[in-house]
Amino acid sequence: MPFIPLPFVVALLLLILLAVVLRRDGGSTRNLPLLALIVVSIWQSVLSGLRWGYDVRAVMVLAPVGAAIVPPLAYAGVVQLVRGTRRPGAKGLMLHALPALTVCLLILASRDAIDLVLVGVFVGYALAILRLMLPGADALRLAPFEGAVPAYRAILFTAFCLLLSAAVDTFVFLDFLWTHGDHARSVVAIGNLGLLVILSIAAAATGSLPEPAVVASPPPALDAAEDAGTMAAIDTLMQAKRVYRDVDLNLDRLARKAGIPARQISVAINRATGKNVSQYVNEQRIAEACQLLAETERSVTDIMLDVGFQTKSNFNREFKRVTEMTPLQWRERASSIAI
Structure with a gap:
């Protein structure tokens, strides 16, 4: 009987989740960044399966790039629920592409610094998401009221997952520094895989965009x-x-x-x-x-x-x-x- 690594099973389950979300949101304006987050999670799971299941080490060159894409996608999906479907300008796109571009350069120049950069990226975007959620569930102006509170909780959970992923990366970095990676394999295989699943479910739970937003003028002082x-x-x-x-x-x-x-x-x-x-x-x-x-x-x-x-x-x-x-x-x- 052929051996099927657990990450491949996870990738298949995430693919089914993606199909369910696409079918559910068929009549709505889809939140493309959150859908892309699920796709990237599938990709990362496949890479993890090849690396830890079949010892194909070459594919792990791509894994840090995928990891650097996850936080910007999560943040962009939350922004759409808060501010609408307006496309970001060229500066915004370049800013969110910067983590992945930086990781690409570090792969060629200094691989030892990649983990530290990823930790900073995950923490930075987690804090940015939490800042967007300061008004509470009312921050989700485009989420239907029926599901606003669950979506709000899913977004907070997403930010928590980004912080937890940063903690996992920090542990792996220190493990290689102190014990030459004796515990890294189990931590990466279990920790990051679980986080990918949780992130994907949280992305699916936030739902679609029912309609484009209308830009509202700033409110006057209230009495x-x-x-x-x-x-x-x-x-x-x-x-x-x-x-x-x-x-x-x-x-x-x-x-x-x-x-x-x-x-x-x-x-x-x-x-x-x-x-x-x-x-x-x-x-x-x-x-x-x-x-x-x-x-x-x-x-x-x-x-x-x-x-x-x-x-x-x-x-x-x-x-x-x-x-x-x-x-x-x-x-x-x-x-x-x-x-």
């Missing part, structure tokens, strides 16, 4: 009166027009419907309710779901779809967050009270 006006306008949209039923509703789309800058909406909701916008919108959805569960015999799935959710997992998670019950428990309680 209590302006907050109240903003909340009144948003509440009108929620109660009168039930815009929360739009499954693709996100912060940018809500801002266009209200005619109010996205940042102003985010700040007003946070000040008035202590919640982010995705939590506020999902609570409007859950409120109607509770009413329908109590007053009708319709199925939970039909109600879930009507109020703006697309997946049972997100619906059940948000329902329990708001009511501390499952939908069926809520219906049973409502029935017992009515009797």
